[in-house]
Amino acid sequence: xxxxxxxxxxxxxxxxxxxxxxxxxxxxxxxxxxxxxxxxxxxxxxxxxxxxxxxxxxxxxxxxxxxxxxxxxxxxxxxxxxxxxxxxxxxxxxxxxxxxxxxxxxxxxxxxxxxxxxxxxxxxxxxxxxxxxxxxxxxxxxxxxxxxxxxxxxxxxxxxxxxxxxxxxxxxxxxxxxxxxxxxxxxxxxxxxxxxxxxxxxxxxxxxxxxxxxxxxxxxxxxxxxxxxxxxxxxxxxxxxxxxxxxxxxxxxxxxxxxxxxxxxxxxxxxxxxxxxxxxxxxxxxxxxxxxxxxxxxxxxxxxxxxxxxxxxxxxxxxxxxxxxxxxxxxxxxxxxxxxxxxxxxxxxxxxxxxxxxxxxxxxxxxxxxxxxxxxxxxxxxxxxxxxxxxxxxxxxxxxxxxxxxxxxxxxxxxxxxxxxxxxxxxxxxxxxxxxxxxxxxxxxxxxxxxxxxxxxxxxxxxxxxxxxxxxxxxxxxxxxxxxxxxxxxxxxxxxxxxxxxxxxxxxxxxxxxxxxxxxxxxxxxxxxxxxxxxxxxxxxxxxxxxxxxxxxxxxxxxxxxxxxxxxxxxxxxxxxxxxxxxxxxxxxxxxxxxxxxxxxxxxxxxxxxxxxxxxxxxxxxxxxxxxxxxxxxxxxxxxxxxxxxxxxxxxxxxxxxxxxxxxxxxxxxxxxxxxxxxxxxxxxxxxxxxxxxxxxxxxxxxxxxxxxxxxxxxxxxxxxxxxxxxxxxxxxxxxxxxxxxxxxxxxxxxxxxxxxxxxxxxxxxxxxxxxxxxxxxxxxxxxxxxxxxxxxxx
Numbered sequence: 001x002x003x004x005x006x007x008x009x010x011x012x013x014x015x016x017x018x019x020x021x022x023x024x025x026x027x028x029x030x031x032x033x034x035x036x037x038x039x040x041x042x043x044x045x046x047x048x049x050x051x052x053x054x055x056x057x058x059x060x061x062x063x064x065x066x067x068x069x070x071x072x073x074x075x076x077x078x079x080x081x082x083x084x085x086x087x088x089x090x091x092x093x094x095x096x097x098x099x100x101x102x103x104x105x106x107x108x109x110x111x112x113x114x115x116x117x118x119x120x121x122x123x124x125x126x127x128x129x130x131x132x133x134x135x136x137x138x139x140x141x142x143x144x145x146x147x148x149x150x151x152x153x154x155x156x157x158x159x160x161x162x163x164x165x166x167x168x169x170x171x172x173x174x175x176x177x178x179x180x181x182x183x184x185x186x187x188x189x190x191x192x193x194x195x196x197x198x199x200x201x202x203x204x205x206x207x208x209x210x211x212x213x214x215x216x217x218x219x220x221x222x223x224x225x226x227x228x229x230x231x232x233x234x235x236x237x238x239x240x241x242x243x244x245x246x247x248x249x250x251x252x253x254x255x256x257x258x259x260x261x262x263x264x265x266x267x268x269x270x271x272x273x274x275x276x277x278x279x280x281x282x283x284x285x286x287x288x289x290x291x292x293x294x295x296x297x298x299x300x301x302x303x304x305x306x307x308x309x310x311x312x313x314x315x316x317x318x319x320x321x322x323x324x325x326x327x328x329x330x331x332x333x334x335x336x337x338x339x340x341x342x343x344x345x346x347x348x349x350x351x352x353x354x355x356x357x358x359x360x361x362x363x364x365x366x367x368x369x370x371x372x373x374x375x376x377x378x379x380x381x382x383x384x385x386x387x388x389x390x391x392x393x394x395x396x397x398x399x400x401x402x403x404x405x406x407x408x409x410x411x412x413x414x415x416x417x418x419x420x421x422x423x424x425x426x427x428x429x430x431x432x433x434x435x436x437x438x439x440x441x442x443x444x445x446x447x448x449x450x451x452x453x454x455x456x457x458x459x460x461x462x463x464x465x466x467x468x469x470x471x472x473x474x475x476x477x478x479x480x481x482x483x484x485x486x487x488x489x490x491x492x493x494x495x496x497x498x499x500x501x502x503x504x505x506x507x508x509x510x511x512x513x514x515x516x517x518x519x520x521x522x523x524x525x526x527x528x529x530x531x532x533x534x535x536x537x538x539x540x541x542x543x544x545x546x547x548x549x550x551x552x553x554x555x556x557x558x559x560x561x562x563x564x565x566x567x568x569x570x571x572x573x574x575x576x577x578x579x580x581x582x583x584x585x586x587x588x589x590x591x592x593x594x595x596x597x598x599x600x601x602x603x604x605x606x607x608x609x610x611x612x613x614x615x616x617x618x619x620x621x622x623x624x625x626x627x628x629x630x631x632x633x634x635x636x637x638x639x640x641x642x643x644x645x646x647x648x649x650x651x652x653x654x655x656x657x658x659x660x661x662x663x664x665x666x667x668x669x670x671x672x673x674x675x676x677x678x679x680x681x682x683x684x685x686x687x688x689x690x691x692x693x694x695x696x697x698x699x700x701x702x703x704x705x706x707x708x709x710x711x712x713x714x715x716x717x718x719x720x721x722x723x724x725x726x727x728x729x730x731x732x733x734x735x736x737x738x739x740x741x742x743x744x745x746x747x748x749x750x751x752x753x754x755x756x757x758x759x760x761x762x763x764x765x766x767x768x769x770x771x772x773x774x775x776x777x778x779x780x781x782x783x784x785x786x787x788x789x790x791x792x793x794x795x
Contacts, residue, residue, distance in 0.1 A: 003049060003219055004230040006252055007042075013265040014040040014228070016591075017248050018273055019235040019282060021045030022099020023210050023577065024564040024584035025273035030214035031588035033227040035597040040226040042264060043215075044250050046234035046274075047072065047096035050211050054346070056102045057212070059159060059201050059356045063336055065092075065103040067406070072096040072103050076277050078429075078444045084524055089446050091314070091529040093275050097231055098211030100275070100531060101577055106200040106207060106356045107398065108156050111572035111579055112363075113188035114389050119569040121539055121550050124586075126188060132582040132589075141198055147187055153213040154581065156198050160205040160354030163330050163401040165476065166416060167196055167359045170399045173473035174362070176506075177466075185363060186574075189391045194362045197398070200577065205354020210581070234438055238270055238286040238560060239263065240302050245270040245560035251438070268595060269559055271587070276533035276566040277431050280309035281442060283537065283547070283562070284433045288554060297433045297440075303556030307545030311538055312429035313571055315396070315421040315530035316448055318460055318523065319404040320485060322471050323478040323498065326414040332357040332402035337412050357401045363393035363573060366462055374462060377453040385424070393573045395463040396421050403481075410481060418471055420463035421530045423573040426451035431536055448527055460523050461516065468509065475502045486522035488515055532576040537566035551590050563587035 016032060018025045021043045029043045048071060055061040056072065068075040074095040080086045094100035110133060113126035134149035139156040142148040148156075171181045174194045185195035200208040218224040232253040239247045247265035252258055272279050283289060287302030289309065294301050324331070329352070334340045345353055366374075371382045386392050397420050403410055404417030429447030434440050449457045464486075471477050479498035488494040494515045511519070540546030542555045546569075552561040565580050572579050 002225065002228045003051075004228065005232055005254060006257075007228070007230050007262070007264070011042075011228070011264070013247075013267060014042045014226075015267050016041045016269045016271065017264060017266040018043045018271045019238070019248055019250075020099070020272065020274035020278065020564070021047075021097045021211070021215075021229060021231070022094050022273060022275055022564065023101040023580045024099070024587065025271070026098060026101075026210035026215040027581060027584035028271060028273065028563060028588045028591070029227060029229075030210075030218055031585070032591060032595075032597070033218050033224045035588075035592045036595075037224050038226060039595070039597065041228065043227075043229045044233050044235050044248065044264075045097050045229065045231045046253070047074075047094075047231065049229075049231045050096045050098050050102045050209065051216060056096070056098070056209065057207055058346070058353050059106055059199070059205065059207050060332065060335065060345075060353045061342070062103065062105055062207075062356060063332070068092070074278075076431075076442065076444055078446045081445060081448070081450070083449045084446075084527065085521075087525070089448065089529060091277070091444075091446065091533060092531050093277055093533065096211075097215070097229070098209035100580070101200070101209040102207070102211060104200075104531060104575075104577055105358055107358050107361065107575045108186070108198040108200050108578065109361060109396075109574040110186040110188065111574045112191070112391050112393070114391050115570065115572045115574075118389075119539070121569060123550050124539070129582055129586070130188075132585040133578060135585050136578070136581045139198070140203055142184055142186075145184055145187070148184075153217075154200065154208045154210075155202040155213075156208075157201055157203045158196075159199050159201040159203075159356065161351045162196070162355075163326075163357070163359045165330055166326065166399060166401040169474045169476050170194070170360045170470065171196075172475075173470045176473050177469060179362065179364065179470075185361065191363045191391050191393050192365050194360055197358050197361050199356055199358070201354060201356065205351075210584075235274070235282060236261065236285060236438060237436075238272070238282070239265075240287070240557065243303065243556065244558045266559070269561065269591060271591070272537075272554075272560070272562045273564045273584075275564055276312070276536045277442075277444070279562050279564055279566040280431055280536040280547075281433055281438070283308050283554070285436055285438070288557065289432075293432050297435050299433070299436050303554070305542065305547055305555050307538055307540070307542075307547045309432045309536050310428075310430050310545055311535045312431050312445070312447060312533065313425050313427070313535045314446065314448070315423055315532040315571075315576075316425060316427075316456060316460065317419060317421040317528050317530040318464065318526060319400075319417055319419045320464070320467060320471070321403050321405060321410070321415050321417045321481040323481060324414050324416045324476040325478055326401065326416065326476050328414060330401060331414045331416065332400075333407070333412070333414050336402065336407040339412060358398055359401050360399035362395075362397040364395045364397060364463075364466065365393055366466075370462060374458045378455055378458050381426070381453070381455045393423065394459055395466070396423060396573065396575075397463070397467055405484060409484065415481065416471075416474075416476065418467040420460065420467055421532075422456065422459045422463065424571045426453075426455050428535075446529070449524060454520075457520055457523055460527070461519055464519060464523070465509070465511065469506075472503055472509075473506050477502060486515075486519045488518055494519075530575075532565075534565040534568045534571065534576060537562045539567045539569050551594075552587055561587065561591070 016039065018029050018041065021029070022045075025043055025045070029041050032039055032041055050056045050072070055064040064070060065073050068090055072095055074093045076091045076093065078089045078091060080088050094103050096102050116124060116126040116129050130147065134147070135152055137149035137152040137154045137156050139148040139150060141157060171194055175181070180193050182190050182193040182195055184190065185193055186198070202208060215229065218227055219229065233250050234253060235248045235250045237249050238245050239249060245266065247263060248270060249261055249263050252260050252262065272282055274282050280289075283305075284294060284297065285299060287294060287300050288305050290306040291301050291304055293309070328334045328339070332352070335342065335345070335352070365386070371379055386394060397418060400417040400419065402417065403415040404419060425448075427447045427450040429445040429450070430443070432443040434443055478500070480496035482496035485496050488496065492512065492515055493510050537547040538545060539548050539550065539552070546555065548554055548562050548567050552563050552567060554560045554562060563584060565576050565583070567583065568579070
């Protein structure tokens with residue numbers, strides 16, 4: 001076992017350091033170690049180990065982490081914000097191994113396809129990301145639905161208990177409001193519907209956090225001795241040699257000498273995965289950020305990246321409790337009100353322990369009349385951002401079988417709660433350092449409800465009214481918990497009530513202008529975080545306040561990546577855990593490819609990883625080429641230095657040349673072709689790149705594989721991570737074709753409607769020579785007597 005409370009003496013250098021052992025960090029560490037057990041990996045986690053901790057493993061005990069003051073979460077305090085009634089919001093984040101996946105509510109939901117397409121980032125569209133979402137899960141409910149995974153490490157199930165009466169009652173009430181039940185609300189397109197909740201819980205009732213499901217199996221199997229994890233140790237900063245990340249400085253929280261600073265070097269990569277609040281703070285402490293902020297904090301500037309810490313956003317959460325006629329064994333109230341002994345529940349293997357009390361989930365949109373009632377500015381925003389995206393929900397809603405707040409607020413009984421949380425907020429906040437030490441106060445504003453036209457709060461005005469109408473139509477409804485709802489005046493039709501039985505002949509409440517004003521003020525006084533922080537290290541070009549590129553490399557430096565929800569360029573219409581998992585799977589695959597690791601059979605069949613397949617199709621030749629190029633590229637950065645936009649622009653020139661010179665060897669070799677881009681791949685492998693977009697039957701990749709492949713091309717690989725063309729025109733598919741100097745043994749990759757195909761025929765290259773003959777010539781050329789190849793590789 002290689003779990004440490006403090007690192008042993010002498011462990012001063014590893015291949016890869018992962019700063020943060022949260023949801024994404026555990027996935028990345030696991031996948032890298034699986035790809036190459038000889039790769040030395042160090043995960044540094046600031047919080048404690050979560051292994052077999054009952055309050056984490058047992059789903060019902062998630063309640064232990066809903067309030068500040070526990071040792072498994074981090075509570076960040078924001079500044080007073082006027083638009084929130086001068087409140088200082090507390091925003092929680094995972095604070096143990098496994099991160100948020102160890103302490104969240106385990107609600108399984110996936111974003112809409114339109115969410116990922118809106119990121120407008122090559123390689124990150126819905127179609128390109130679906131394989132990663134599937135790779136994560138084993139969905140025991142949707143086993144016949146191809147869009148869900150069936151062999152991933154994370155089990156999706158209903159757990160050991162379902163509150164059937166609550167579920168059925170809510171669904172029946174929603175249907176009275178024309179909200180239907182659907183089988184699969186997580187199909188990336190369904191909206192305006194309700195679904196019985198699926199959970200990050202195994203069929204036998206265990207939480208599916210990434211530490212237990214990804215990391216611990218490798219730590220315990222005896223086959224991954226180079227995978228190391230140190231807990232109770234906080235990364236203070238990333239170290240650099242010039243612009244190249246070289247390691248980290250971290251501080252031990254416990255051990256023989258708590259508070260000791262220690263430096264560990266990274267030979268190949270440093271990956272930051274500290275969450276949407278922790279990651280930008282670490283980057284700024286490391287000298288990456290807006291110069292004015294760094295200078296004020298006393299931190300030397302390494303890279304001017306103004307977007308670090310900007311664009312903070314979350315899902316704005318409101319919860320509404322109701323009195324009910326449910327029985328004690330149908331809610332979580334008996335446990336939280338200490339009317340039952342949790343030890344006895346464990347002893348008796350009580351089925352409620354494998355349940356998270358989150359029973360129903362919804363993705364909802366208002367009617368045209370409801371949109372109009374929210375005013376002209378809301379109507380304009382709706383037309384612009386939702387009317388043109390009919391699968392985008394305005395509000396997410398869930399049913400909790402139990403009181404969804406601090407149990408001390410109510411007398412013993414049985415309750416249910418409805419929660420609304422709004423995706424796609426218009427409001428933005430920020431998080432920044434004020435000093436070089438992690439203990440320094442942070443400059444944190446959530447920005448909730450700060451958008452100038454109050455669109456975000458109007459969403460919740462609608463959300464409050466909609467959830468209340470559903471609740472009033474439920475048979476178990478016995479009135480509102482009045483002090484947890486807006487204080488509507490007596491005599492108003494909106495005033496809270498108590499009832500001895502279900503309501504009959506229910507009509508919608510009519511709210512007055514005064515009622516709406518009371519509701520808006522109450523929303524400002526009560527809105528909180530859903531723990532879905534994101535967007536503070538945005539994946540976008542530097543000039544668009546981006547922090548990382550499509551390969552997750554931090555702008556302005558080398559060998560440093562960020563991989564967690566902080567990189568999301570836009571919000572998602574779902575709980576964020578599934579998206580964080582998919583980001584991590586993709587990040588791991590990017591790093592695996594850059595390090596030249598892995599067996600092709602372990603890779604997803606996507607455009608990106610097909611490059612790895614082709615590379616390994618002739619491993620011996622690749623290794624010889626790598627050795628031949630090593631001296632020429634020794635001082636080059638490991639990561640690709642070209643930006644996506646520059647790569648695509650240069651590649652477009654090459655495509656124009658190709659159109660004017662049909663039938664020629666447009667891909668093979670750098671000589672003679674305009675616009676070819678030479679980049680430094682990890683492991684010192686140079687690869688010219690040419691983008692071929694929108695070709696028809698004359699193109700390299702056309703409407704069919706037969707028409708698109710010409711015998712004069714040689715080795716073709718598509719597409720690159722940094723120069724993806726996605727035209728997919730009627731006559732042919734736009735791709736980036738890569739002639740890898742790795743000499744992939746004649747493998748040809750072509751795009752088709754179903755994804756990617758690797759064709760392993762031996763094809764003639766330039767001058768009619770076979771790939772083996774060309775390989776020999778290239779090995780001689782690789783001595784690079786004039787250094788020209790090394791210069792090209794700097795692009």
